[in-house]
Amino acid sequence: MRDNRAEQEFELTVDGYRAVAAYQREGDRIVFTHTHVPKPIEGHGVAARLVRAALDSARDEGLKVVAQCSYVRAYIDRHPEYRDLLG
Structure with a gap:
């Protein structure tokens, strides 16, 4: 997973396909706007790996999320250990 700050996207490449979790930084907050996983790699946990790494990065940087x-929201709902990041 890579944080492409120039594009404001966390990126994960799997089998040559690029999945992204797009965001906007606003001071001490990170706003996740959308997640995209190409169809050929859907259903293999790619979005979950990507979002987990992005949320861990936000935590490491002391950012509120x-x-x-909708995917990021659902992920946090399913993983209460990330709820403290919401703000």
Whole structure:
């Protein structure tokens, strides 16, 4: 997983396909706007790996998370250990 700050996307490449979790930084907050996983690699846990790494990065940087993306919101709902990041 790579944080491509120039594009404001966390990226994960699997089998030559690029999945992204797009975001916008706003001071001490990170707003996740959408997640995209190409169809050929859907259903293999790629989005979960990507979002988990992105949330861990936000925690490491002391950022609060705004989950505009429905997938990020659902991930946090399923993993209560990340709820403290919401803000």
